[in-house]
Amino acid sequence: MIAIVDYKAGNLTSVKLAFDAIGVEAAITDRPDDILKAERVVFPGVGAAGASMRHLSELKLVDVLRAVVARGTPFLGICVGMQILFDRSEEDGGTPTLGFIPGEVRLFRPSSPADKVPQIGWNAVSFQRPHPVFAGVENETEFYFVHSYYPTTINPADRVGVTDYAGVEFTSIVGRGNLVATQFHIEKSGRIGLKVFENFSRWDGTC
Amino acid sequence: MLTKRIIPCLDVRDKKVTKGVKFQNNVVLGDAVELASKYYDEGCDELVFYDITASAERRPIDIEMVRAVARAIHIPFAVGGGISNLSDMSRVLLAGAEKISVNSLAVVNPGIIAEGAKAFGSQCIVLGMDPVRVENDPRFPSGYEITTRGFRERTGMDAVAWAKQAEDLGAGEIVVNSVDADGMRTGYEITLTRLIAEAVRIPVVASGGAGKPSHLADAFTAGKADAAIIAGMIHTGEYTIPQIKRELIAAGIPIRKKW
Numbered sequence: 315m316i317a318i319v320d321y322k323a324g325n326l327t328s329v330k331l332a333f334d335a336i337g338v339e340a341a342i343t344d345r346p347d348d349i350l351k352a353e354r355v356v357f358p359g360v361g362a363a364g365a366s367m368r369h370l371s372e373l374k375l376v377d378v379l380r381a382v383v384a385r386g387t388p389f390l391g392i393c394v395g396m397q398i399l400f401d402r403s404e405e406d407g408g409t410p411t412l413g414f415i416p417g418e419v420r421l422f423r424p425s426s427p428a429d430k431v432p433q434i435g436w437n438a439v440s441f442q443r444p445h446p447v448f449a450g451v452e453n454e455t456e457f458y459f460v461h462s463y464y465p466t467t468i469n470p471a472d473r474v475g476v477t478d479y480a481g482v483e484f485t486s487i488v489g490r491g492n493l494v495a496t497q498f499h500i501e502k503s504g505r506i507g508l509k510v511f512e513n514f515s516r517w518d519g520t521c
Numbered sequence: 522m523l524t525k526r527i528i529p530c531l532d533v534r535d536k537k538v539t540k541g542v543k544f545q546n547n548v549v550l551g552d553a554v555e556l557a558s559k560y561y562d563e564g565c566d567e568l569v570f571y572d573i574t575a576s577a578e579r580r581p582i583d584i585e586m587v588r589a590v591a592r593a594i595h596i597p598f599a600v601g602g603g604i605s606n607l608s609d610m611s612r613v614l615l616a617g618a619e620k621i622s623v624n625s626l627a628v629v630n631p632g633i634i635a636e637g638a639k640a641f642g643s644q645c646i647v648l649g650m651d652p653v654r655v656e657n658d659p660r661f662p663s664g665y666e667i668t669t670r671g672f673r674e675r676t677g678m679d680a681v682a683w684a685k686q687a688e689d690l691g692a693g694e695i696v697v698n699s700v701d702a703d704g705m706r707t708g709y710e711i712t713l714t715r716l717i718a719e720a721v722r723i724p725v726v727a728s729g730g731a732g733k734p735s736h737l738a739d740a741f742t743a744g745k746a747d748a749a750i751i752a753g754m755i756h757t758g759e760y761t762i763p764q765i766k767r768e769l770i771a772a773g774i775p776i777r778k779k780w
Contacts, residue, residue: 327617332595434724436524436566436777456777460644504596504780
């Protein structure tokens with residue numbers, strides 16, 4: 315069973331429907347027991363870093379997430395669920411985040427008015443190295459992004475994929491041991507997104 | 522590079538897709554979920570559904586249809602028409618839509634944009650607008666007046682002023698649907714699209730008038746649009762999405778190539 319962590323960070327319907335579409339059992343849950351029992355954990359999220367961290371601590375999920383990550387459970391972060399895996403975010407006047415992966419999150423500050431913030435739409439990922447969760451996904455495949463903040467100062471070894479926007483080349487896929495996370499919305503990225511979920515549902519957390 | 526989005530628009534009446542000219546004379550084109558699936562397979566980047574019946578007859582949105590679409594396609598889609606409050610927005614999003622489009626409702630109650638953005642995030646709130654060209658009228662410095670309820674009512678609001686107000690209220694995106702160009706298939710209203718795109722810092726979607734691929738190219742270049750809505754040119758089978766994409770790629774427009 316895959317646990318889709320519900321921490322009041324946006325709408326999880328599409329994530330659940332994507333797993334339904336590939337016939338993989340997944341349940342939306344905010345219960346520590348369910349998350350601790352899960353074979354795999356999906357950590358989605360839409361919204362602000364500050365509110366997300368507050369909800370996680372109110373639901374007493376911070377230590378739960380730390381425990382599943384520490385024991386090697388395959389763990390997939392998406393969007394804000396990626397951003398709060400790093401050490402801190404510039405959002406909400408500076409927010410300390412989970413610190414599972416070294417790095418921080420900053421606001422796009424484009425010099426050209428043509429680069430809108432948030433970035434909304436399909437942008438390409440350049441793979442920096444292979445990763446089992448992206449097996450069979452061609453280089454420069456476009457995925458669906460909606461975000462105003464981006465991960466930066468990431469260890470080169472953790473950068474699985476990068477994307478260009480607003481004058482920066484940011485890490486759009488991060489991978490470190492049993493943790494993998496994407497800035498884009500896998501669940502909104504069509505058939506290729508479903509392929510990524512399929513790969514994740516078979517991944518043993520090693521790479 | 523961020524690609525330009527191609528967004529088929531499905532005007533839905535009783536689960537069937539219809540197409541009219543200048544909001545009139547609608548003919549039935551097919552089942553909404555089937556057409557959505559077909560365009561998904563062909564590589565459209567996003568979809569928008571307008572429940573036009575809901576808007577004209579004040580009927581609520583067809584949530585079952587939203588659910589069926591969300592099960593069938595795994596790309597973003599917006600739903601508009603028939604939304605009258607936050608609880609309608611919430612139902613549509615929880616059914617699996619990515620965005621809600623408000624149009625006439627926002628004109629009557631601009632606060633709904635701010636409330637929606639606060640509750641669900643700006644990225645969920647699309648302002649749809651139906652501007653019509655007006656000549657030499659000091660009330661409309663942009664040269665375009667906002668109409669509502671399917672061009673049936675004039676509002677006295679200037680299109681650019683309204684776009685800026687909507688952005689300030691928290692709209693995440695603006696769909697600019699030209700009443701003059703709608704259904705004519707002679708090209709988007711480029712002047713209008715560019716006026717709005719240059720006035721706001723949020724994505725602008727060109728709508729109304731697409732008849733051939735070069736019209737989209739014009740919207741993306743001269744019109745400075747981030748996305749373009751198409752309807753008749755694909756609903757009739759005259760063009761397919763891959764064909765449109767090929768022509769845009771040949772014209773040097775950044776377009777999603779893998780799906």
